[in-house]
Amino acid sequence: MPRKLSAVDPLRLDNQICFAVYSATHAFNRVYKPLLDRLGLTYPQYLVMLVLWERDDVPVKDIGEKLFLDSGTLTPLLKRLEAAHLVKRTRSSEDERQVLIALTPQGHALKEKARSVPQSILAASDCSVPELVAMKDEIVALRDRLNAVIGE
Amino acid sequence: MPRKLSAVDPLRLDNQICFAVYSATHAFNRVYKPLLDRLGLTYPQYLVMLVLWERDDVPVKDIGEKLFLDSGTLTPLLKRLEAAHLVKRTRSSEDERQVLIALTPQGHALKEKARSVPQSILAASDCSVPELVAMKDEIVALRDRLNAVIGE
DNA sequence: TCACATTTAATTGTTCGCAATTGAATGTAC
DNA sequence: GTACATTCAATTGCGAACAATTAAATGTGA
Numbered sequence: 403m404p405r406k407l408s409a410v411d412p413l414r415l416d417n418q419i420c421f422a423v424y425s426a427t428h429a430f431n432r433v434y435k436p437l438l439d440r441l442g443l444t445y446p447q448y449l450v451m452l453v454l455w456e457r458d459d460v461p462v463k464d465i466g467e468k469l470f471l472d473s474g475t476l477t478p479l480l481k482r483l484e485a486a487h488l489v490k491r492t493r494s495s496e497d498e499r500q501v502l503i504a505l506t507p508q509g510h511a512l513k514e515k516a517r518s519v520p521q522s523i524l525a526a527s528d529c530s531v532p533e534l535v536a537m538k539d540e541i542v543a544l545r546d547r548l549n550a551v552i553g554e
Numbered sequence: 555m556p557r558k559l560s561a562v563d564p565l566r567l568d569n570q571i572c573f574a575v576y577s578a579t580h581a582f583n584r585v586y587k588p589l590l591d592r593l594g595l596t597y598p599q600y601l602v603m604l605v606l607w608e609r610d611d612v613p614v615k616d617i618g619e620k621l622f623l624d625s626g627t628l629t630p631l632l633k634r635l636e637a638a639h640l641v642k643r644t645r646s647s648e649d650e651r652q653v654l655i656a657l658t659p660q661g662h663a664l665k666e667k668a669r670s671v672p673q674s675i676l677a678a679s680d681c682s683v684p685e686l687v688a689m690k691d692e693i694v695a696l697r698d699r700l701n702a703v704i705g706e
Numbered sequence: 707t708c709a710c711a712t713t714t715a716a717t718t719g720t721t722c723g724c725a726a727t728t729g730a731a732t733g734t735a736c
Numbered sequence: 737g738t739a740c741a742t743t744c745a746a747t748t749g750c751g752a753a754c755a756a757t758t759a760a761a762t763g764t765g766a
Contacts (some may be wrong), residue, residue: 430576547678548678
């Protein structure tokens with residue numbers, strides 16, 4: 403007995419892993435929204451803050467490499483973070499092409515308010531930590547294989 | 555011997571499954587770009603066409619429910635598809651609140667040109683079909699759990 | 707040294723994505 | 737059958753995301 407044709411149709415929406423990933427991204431965004439509203443951040447801004455909380459006083463390029471974003475996205479985003487008094491943008495004196503991004507005291511302080519975010523997300527995902535870690539590793543591996551192809 | 559602190563820091567970028575998903579979405583987008591350029595479509599437009607190739611003459615709302623997008627996103631996107639002569643937008647006579655989206659002959663014909671896309675993506679992902687299907691199912695399950703929380 | 711390439715951010719223009727609002731059509735309660 | 741609520745698409749405004757270009761600073765080779 404042949405399985406349903408739809409189960410193997412390569413153009414069927416439900417068979418696309420890319421759509422699974424795409425729609426999961428938006429689902430995450432919607433879960434994050436109320437949590438990040440309290441911090442006054444959007445999700446991409448939150449990602450930039452995660453990078454800076456690990457290490458700040460870094461050039462825009464470094465942030466871009468970690469987040470896979472370019473200056474066309476980051477420049478206006480960082481200006482908004484600066485307008486919110488969370489970061490300071492300073493042109494490097496050693497290499498005047500670079501703009502260094504440093505946290506303000508408020509930017510540092512916001513980390514404390516952000517500590518509760520990951521566990522809220524964990525609760526919403528309704529999934530064990532080991533399961534999530536395994537999924538994350540698989541998705542990162544897939545992403546890296548895709549990115550490898552782009553470079554060709 | 556304790557494992558590295560960074561391995562369990564919940565605010566560390568590399569520990570965030572949401573960032574894995576977010577960055578994988580962008581990686582997919584970049585792989586799709588050259589393929590979809592040949593069809594004259596963006597990735598979200600391609601998703602809409604996938605929906606319509608399964609069944610057309612459907613209201614905007616139905617497309618939105620399948621793709622988790624609202625009219626604020628779809629209305630301008632569908633107008634661009636109409637300007638490209640791929641779809642026709644007609645207000646329903648039975649319920650004048652609805653706008654029905656139907657494929658034009660060119661819209662139908664584009665499906666043939668799109669058939670090669672999925673296998674190019676499969677090749678780029680450098681992954682077996684069963685592995686991809688398993689990942690897709692896990693991600694969809696996670697997405698649905700996240701979406702369930704949003705409705706609360 | 708001087709021409710040339712490379713690096714880095716910023717800018718411009720187009721397309722998503724969504725919240726909030728609007729306005730018209732439809733459904734429901736009384 | 738008239739208020740009232742609901743549904744549906746469109747609109748507005750803002751923040752990404754990215755391609756393409758620009759401009760300034762730096763590096764390199766002859």
